[in-house]
Amino acid sequence: MSLVKKIQDKSARVGVVGLGYVGLPLAVLNAKVGFTVIGIDEVPEKVESVNKGNNYISDVVDAELKEVVESTRLVATTDFSVLRDCDIVLICVPTPLTKNKEPDLTAIVKVTEILSRYVHPDMLVVLESTTYPGTTEEVILPKLTQKGLMAGKDLFVAFSPERVDPGNRTFKTHNTYKLVGGVTDACRDVAQLFYEQSIVKIFPVSSPRVAEMTKVFENVFRSVNIALVNELTQLCERMKINVYEVIDAAATKNFGFMPFYPGPGVGGHCIPLDPYYLAWKSKEYDLHTRFIELAGEINEGMPYFVVNKLQRILNRYGRCLRDAPIFVLGVTYKADIGDPRESPATKVMALLLREGALLRYSDPFTPTLMLEGQEYRSQAITPDLLASSACALILTAHSAFDYDMIVEHAPVVFDTRNGTRHVTHHREKIILLST
Structure with missing residues (x-):
């Protein structure tokens, strides 16, 4: 047959x-x-x-x-x-x-x-x-x-x-x-x-080459646009402009604009990796894909930007990162899934550990996590744990999190995902990537 x-x-x-x-x-x-x-x-x-x-x-x-x-x-x-x-x-x-x-x-x-x-x-x-x-x-x-x-x-x-x-x-x-x-x-x-x-x-x-190029192009497209908004976020921070408000305003245009949102970096098995496949292959054809590689550099720099900003946040309260108890909320690479591959959250946490911070984390999709050779266990988010932390650091905005409770009890909330956008009380405690 x-x-x-x-x-x-x-x-x-x-x-x-x-x-x-x-x-x-x-x-x-x-x-x-x-x-x-x-x-x-x-x-x-x-x-x-x-x-x-x-x-x-x-x-x-x-x-x-x-x-x-x-x-x-x-x-x-x-x-x-x-x-x-x-x-x-x-x-x-x-x-x-x-x-x-x-x-x-x-x-x-x-x-x-x-x-x-x-x-x-x-x-x-x-x-x-x-x-x-x-x-x-x-x-x-x-x-x-x-x-x-x-x-x-x-x-x-x-x-x-x-x-x-x-x-x-x-x-x-x-x-x-x-x-x-x-x-x-x-x-x-x-x-x-x-x-x-x-x-x-x-x-x-x-041909297979067209299909292969199409898939890589799809991910390069996302990488480049995320890098653009991540760089804009850093400028907005210096200018004291809320980048989320800018993006929402731009999205009211009915044509010629597609909203992308900033974050602590990019994760998963596609966006952080696939652009480099194309950049590597391009050298065979005597072409240096500078734009693609620059986007990768910007996205890879976001965990460092987050840690640097967190240090400045703590400085306002007379603290430094060393020995500061940081409660990390969300460690998977995107919300509401259990996939930690290439998660920017784990990169941020590794940097914090190297600076001497004391970490605890909560993630309903990741019960345990290995960092720098040590196993960490997810902890329930409680008022006491929040209150005893120097900062609640939101790295992945899972829908299961009670953001009102988080903001109510944490001394300060550094929200890298705009997960607290619907919280109306104690907004003065919330610090976003660009504020």
């Missing part, structure tokens, strides 16, 4: 390599629509959790995971040899940076090496991991075709970037436009047919 026919009647076996924030939702979605899915991950704890139906990703519905596991439409394993039995392989592995801010494709290369042992005719292989333009054709394709398989004839290779927005209650994998770029037109068509089985909107593009 041809791969196209197997996709149409959902008899194709789907292998999802990497069961993290991208892979697990994708595995559950495909199992939910009727495919038999094998989840593959080198972390035994993840595999065990999946096979027990225990969810560890906020964007996956607990009941849906249990249902597809109990029906055996989804099973997980650490054994990569099961790839030989798969008709479709989706690669969803991390693409971090090295210490020198260069692309680290170790995971992609490793998976491709393993897959090259098991690749067979009439197989579809799709890379979903965010990476620089050219990765699919330069890194993956040569390995998969070294035994004589021809892309577009007996092997189908494509790039379809994940567009996961952790915590987004409106746009999930199934209702977010899916970009698909194939090595050949036939590769694109087969990949598109597969994704049409589970995703509402597909947007085909002419």
Whole structure:
């Protein structure tokens, strides 16, 4: 039976390599629509959790995971040899940076090496991991075709970037436009047919390079605009102008403006990393993407700006950072999710520890946190803890926080996220990034 026919009647076996924030939702979605899915991950704890139906990703519905596991439409394993039995392989592995801010494709290369042992005719292989333009054709394709398989004839290779927005209650994998770029037109068509089985909107593009560039561009766009507003925030602070009021006023324009908001830095697995993938690749073409790299520098400087401003706040009260009890509120990289990856909050906290501050924190999504080799535990926000702190430092504005109570009992509140915007009493205690 041809791969196209197997996709149409959902008899194709789907292998999802990497069961993290991208892979697990994708595995559950495909199992939910009727495919038999094998989840593959080198972390035994993840595999065990999946096979027990225990969810560890906020964007996956607990009941849906249990249902597809109990029906055996989804099973997980650490054994990569099961790839030989798969008709479709989706690669969803991390693409971090090295210490020198260069692309680290170790995971992609490793998976491709393993897959090259098991690749067979009439197989579809799709890379979903965010990476620089050219990765699919330069890194993956040569390995998969070294035994004589021809892309577009007996092997189908494509790039379809994940567009996961952790915590987004409106746009999930199934209702977010899916970009698909194939090595050949036939590769694109087969990949598109597969994704049409589970995703509402597909947007085909002419090549993997276009799809790769599009995904990186989306994140560069956010990085640059966040950097712009972060720099404007620093100017507004010196000019004693409330940057949030400026942004809200500018947003009344019905065209030509899109609001972005400042913060203590950028976090997650996309915005802090992906621009550097493009900047690195650009050097191959004798181009130095100064604008992109400058945006990264500005965003990376925000934790230092926050710590410096906190020191000045404490100075007003005759205190210094050393031995000052600071109550940090929120440590994940964005509100209302349990994802601490690249969180600017942890960077701010590490800087505070180096300055000798005494830290405690509260985060309903992060019960424990390792910082500078020491484990910290989340504490409940109480009037006594707030009152005994030199400052309540809001680094992530979770909706579960009682901001009225925080402002009522803390001696001063340094709010880097404007989480206290609806608090009407004791506004004199609240200090924002630009005030």
